[in-house]
Amino acid sequence: MMAAMNRPDRLALAARPTPLQPLPRLSAELGVELLVKRDDLTGSHLSGNKIRKLDYLLHDALARGATHVITCGGAQSNHCRATALAARPLGLVPVLVLRTPSGTAADLSSPPAGNQLLDRLAGAELRFVTPDGYRDRERVMAALAAELERDAPGARAVVIPEGGSSALGAWGYVDAAHEMAAQWGDEPADSVVVATGSGGTLAGLALGFKAAGLPTIARGVAVCDDEATFRAIVRRIGAEAHAAYGLPALDDADFDVIDGFVGRGYALSTPEELAFLRDVARGDGLVLDPVYTNKALRAVVTLLRADPTRLGRRVVFVHTGGIFGLFPDAEALAAVL
Ligand SMILES: Cc1ncc(COP(=O)(O)O)c(C=O)c1O
Numbered sequence: 001m002m003a004a005m006n007r008p009d010r011l012a013l014a015a016r017p018t019p020l021q022p023l024p025r026l027s028a029e030l031g032v033e034l035l036v037k038r039d040d041l042t043g044s045h046l047s048g049n050k051i052r053k054l055d056y057l058l059h060d061a062l063a064r065g066a067t068h069v070i071t072c073g074g075a076q077s078n079h080c081r082a083t084a085l086a087a088r089p090l091g092l093v094p095v096l097v098l099r100t101p102s103g104t105a106a107d108l109s110s111p112p113a114g115n116q117l118l119d120r121l122a123g124a125e126l127r128f129v130t131p132d133g134y135r136d137r138e139r140v141m142a143a144l145a146a147e148l149e150r151d152a153p154g155a156r157a158v159v160i161p162e163g164g165s166s167a168l169g170a171w172g173y174v175d176a177a178h179e180m181a182a183q184w185g186d187e188p189a190d191s192v193v194v195a196t197g198s199g200g201t202l203a204g205l206a207l208g209f210k211a212a213g214l215p216t217i218a219r220g221v222a223v224c225d226d227e228a229t230f231r232a233i234v235r236r237i238g239a240e241a242h243a244a245y246g247l248p249a250l251d252d253a254d255f256d257v258i259d260g261f262v263g264r265g266y267a268l269s270t271p272e273e274l275a276f277l278r279d280v281a282r283g284d285g286l287v288l289d290p291v292y293t294n295k296a297l298r299a300v301v302t303l304l305r306a307d308p309t310r311l312g313r314r315v316v317f318v319h320t321g322g323i324f325g326l327f328p329d330a331e332a333l334a335a336v337l
Contacts, residue, residue: 005211006245008168009063010055013086014042016175020183020316025283030304033314035189036286037180040293040321045118048321049194049201050082052172053164058086060168066158070144072097072129072137074267075108076291078322079163079198081115084122094124095148095157097140103130114328137162163198165233167240170204174247177208177218180316188214190312195296195320196220196257197266199233205318206234206255207241210248219256219311221296224266227257261299267291269329273298274336289322290329296320 019038027034042051061069069087073080075098084094096119100107105128112120119126129140138161145157161169181188192209196202202220209216222230231252238250263270269277269290277294280286288294297317303310326333 005247008056008171008245009059010171011059013046013055013058014051014172016042016052017179017183018042020180023284023286023317026301030301031308032304032311034300035184035314035316037176037192037316037318039176040287040319040323042321045085046082047323048078048082049173049318050079050164050321051086052176053169053200053204054082054086054160054172056168056171057160057164057166058090058092061092061158061160062090064158065156066092067155068093068095068145068148068157069160070095070097070141070148070157071160071164072134072141072162073099075100076115076267076325076328078115078325080124081118081122081324083160083164084119084124088122094122095127095144096124097127097129097137097144099131099134100128101131103128103133109328114324114326118324163200165198165200165203165237167237167244169200170207170237170241171245173201173204174208174211176318177205177214177216178212181209181212181214184314184316187314188216189314189316190215191217191219192316192318193219193221193258193296193300193311194318195223195292196230197223197292199230200237201318201320202230202255202257203234203237203241203250206250207238207247210250210254217254217256219258221258221261221299223292223295224262227259230257258299258303261295261302263295267325269294269332271332271336274329274333276301277333278336286319287323287326288319289325290333291325292322293319
């Protein structure tokens with residue numbers, strides 16, 4: 001069990017515990033015990049991994065007297081959608097900084113699809129930046145917060161970092177690690193594998209397993225960027241979490257970053273990748289999203305086909321949600337049906 005730590009308070013928006021289920025077809029094929037942690041079932045419109053992080057981040061925003069929350073992501077960001085929909089019933093105005101090729105709304109699909117439709121439904125205030133401008137996202141969001149507070153007397157704008165990936169947000173997956181440990185009983189998983197886009201989920205899992213004294217290795221499959229980038233992010237979040245909350249200090253051996261499965265690039269899929277998504281839906285009854293979970297489970301299957309011992313004997317794949325990202329890809333998906 002976890003040692004005493006300086007655990008921050010949180011909301012309870014995520015439905016938990018989520019089920020831990022066997023994947024019999026893939027387990028038989030791959031020669032390991034493969035389980036899936038159904039974090040796609042943390043809710044409906046608030047589903048996926050982001051809502052566990054937002055339980056902490058939005059509690060903190062409210063405690064700081066926020067009237068607005070500002071966050072950022074790609075044009076189809078699951079994190080932005082979850083933030084927008086979670087913010088409204090808490091009385092917070094969501095402001096989203098979205099990355100589009102031209103840095104304008106002109107690149108959005110018309111009519112809006114997937115997460116964009118839900119952002120609009122929530123009445124989120126949308127701002128756009130180019131990919132170049134997005135590199136400076138923290139400064140962009142800080143400037144926006146200052147502008148909002150200047151223009152609306154009494155406004156207090158709290159910035160939530162990309163993907164909710166901070167030491168505070170990582171607590172959502174410290175909790176999830178603890179939750180899994182209670183579900184798998186006496187035999188801990190050797191590996192827990194998750195899609196990695198901004199690093200907070202991976203950092204939280206690694207911190208959680210270490211805090212619980214478990215030998216389980218958290219492994220993140222990069223769906224953008226590379227191993228060096230995510231190692232640096234997890235190290236930084238780990239160091240901040242250690243300093244702020246007394247979570248254990250992370251070593252490089254406590255987590256793994258799996259490179260080589262980004263494919264054509266972030267949010268881009270090949271017909272072969274989409275055929276994998278189709279086969280998992282048909283064979284395992286699991287609907288993956290093309291941007292994150294499909295690439296991550298495909299990495300697990302590809303690595304285990306090459307070497308069934310690569311991830312240990314008992315392997316958990318975390319389904320982190322993202323279903324709304326399926327719909328903007330409908331045309332490409334239809335070609336493999
Ligand atoms: C569906 C889904 N899975 C996985 C991730 C990756 O999580 P993280 O950003 O914590 O690395 C994200 C967000 O980036 C996501 O939306």
